[in-house]
Each structure stands twice: as C-alpha cells, then as structure tokens.
Amino acid sequence: xxxxxxxxxxxxxxxxxxxxxxxxxxxxxxxxxxxxxxxxxxxxxxxxxxxxxxxxxxxxxxxxxxxxxxxxxxxxxxxxxxxxxxxxxxxxxxxxxxxxxxxxxxxxxxxxxxxxxxxxxxxxxxxxxxxxxxxxxxxxxxxxxxxxxxxxxxxxxxxxxxxxxxxxxxxxxxxxxxxxxxxxxxxxxxxxxxxxxxxxxxxxxxxxxxxxxxxxxx
Amino acid sequence: xxxxxxxxxxxxxxxxxxxxxxxxxxxxxxxxxxxxxxxxxxxxxxxxxxxxxxxxxxxxxxxxxxx
Numbered sequence: 164x165x166x167x168x169x170x171x172x173x174x175x176x177x178x179x180x181x182x183x184x185x186x187x188x189x190x191x192x193x194x195x196x197x198x199x200x201x202x203x204x205x206x207x208x209x210x211x212x213x214x215x216x217x218x219x220x221x222x223x224x225x226x227x228x229x230x231x232x233x234x235x236x237x238x239x240x241x242x243x244x245x246x247x248x249x250x251x252x253x254x255x256x257x258x259x260x261x262x263x264x265x266x267x268x269x270x271x272x273x274x275x276x277x278x279x280x281x282x283x284x285x286x287x288x289x290x291x292x293x294x295x296x297x298x299x300x301x302x303x304x305x306x307x308x309x310x311x312x313x314x315x316x317x318x319x320x321x322x323x324x325x326x327x328x329x330x331x332x333x334x335x336x337x338x339x340x341x342x343x344x345x346x347x348x349x350x351x352x353x354x355x356x357x358x359x360x361x362x363x364x365x366x367x368x369x370x371x372x373x374x375x376x377x378x379x380x381x
Numbered sequence: 382x383x384x385x386x387x388x389x390x391x392x393x394x395x396x397x398x399x400x401x402x403x404x405x406x407x408x409x410x411x412x413x414x415x416x417x418x419x420x421x422x423x424x425x426x427x428x429x430x431x432x433x434x435x436x437x438x439x440x441x442x443x444x445x446x447x448x
Contacts (some may be wrong), residue, residue, distance in 0.1 A: 200441045201436070202437070203437055205436070257429055258429055258432055380382060
C-alpha cells in the first residue's frame, strides 16, 4: 500500500487526529502542575471512584433482582452499598462543582469541559430519580405518584411515565447510566487535553492550553 | 456465598440490632419564612460546605523529593 493510499484510509486519519489531540504523555501524565497539590482537586477523582462503586453494585442488583435486594441479607447489603455510594457520588460531585465554579474552570478554552461536567450533573439527577422509582417498595410508589403530576404539568408525562416501572427501570439501568459514563469519559479526556485549570493568579498560556509547567509537583 | 450470607443473617426478618438513628417517626423539618427543608438535607448541605472549606484550608501532604 502506497503512503498516499494509506493517508486516504479513515482509520489512519482517525488515529492521527486522536494521537494529535491526545498524545500518550497527555492522556496518561505522570506529572501535574504544582497548583494541583490541594485537597480541592481530589473531589473529581473521588466522584469517579464513587461512580465505579455505584455501577458495580448496580450491576449486581440488576442481575439478582428486586426479590433478592428486598429479602436476603446480602441483597439488602448491596442495596445499601448502592444507595450510599450514590450519596457519596453526589456529595463529592457537588464539592467538585463548587471548587470548579470558584476557579472559573471554563477559562482557557475549557468551556466544553465545564459543559460536559454540568450536563453529567443534570443527567445524574435523572438517574437517581429513576433509581428511587425502581426500588419496588412503597417509597417508590409514593415518589412516582407525586412525580407524575409535575411531569404531566410540563408535558412530558406521555414519554416519561414515572408510574411505568419497566420504562423507568430501563432508563435507570441502561439509558441514563450509559449517558453518564460516556459523558464522564468525554469530560476526563477534555481535562487531559486542556489540562487542569490554573488558579486565577497564574498566567494562562495562549491557545487554551494548560499553564506553563515550569514548576511541577514531584 | 453462603459464608458471606451468614455474616448478614441478623438482618433477616427485621433488624436485630437497633439503628443508630430511629427513622420510624415523622421527619423533622426546618421552617424559616419560605425555607422548608428536612433536617437530614440541611445537615448534608452544611457538611458539604464544611468539607469544601476544609479542602481549601487544609494543606495537601507533600511528597519528599527523591534524588
């Protein structure tokens, strides 16, 4: 195959574009700027760690079913792990959001990093809501009967029927988690591409890249 | 799996041990003009603010430079 033919292949073009946007040293860096040495930068990865536990416990609950998570001791344990990992997920995500808001984390060409994070937050709220509806207990029935009026009032009750367990369960275990996971991956890749936003006092390099790495944490 | 299940056997048929907080009564609420929120939610929000402040104030442990 000639070099010209190779250049025309879509796999070649995609690979070159991907490596150009995210070279290996950016994708998996071994050093970060010195200003990242603060506890406030921990909450993003803490959110992802909680999400891993949420998805792992959710997969087990989905495979075993409602009778298991309501009746057996181990089922109740995993049900609680799922609930409390969601609590940790939202807790750390909100602290992460506050930190990034006061840092102005959209600066320096990072607007899509901010937008993807904000959209994940909104979708996660919907995922948690459908999770409450999927509990298969009086609590979920109460939430569904209260929620349907609000959703009917805004005109989406016909498409998003909160008293339809099958529909809500599908949203909860497939559609919304896939959206959250895909957006989190995109969010992290954008952080890798543009770097962590520097503090306001530090100069921002032209072109939206990360601040100069003259001083780096060991 | 049976060994693991045995560890949680006391939970079968209801709680064998009393919960740390008694959740069997009506929820407590904070009411102040238009503000209406359960005490549990208020506590979580206050805790998030405290953690946010601590995350800024507490210095991050620095690793020794290995030469």
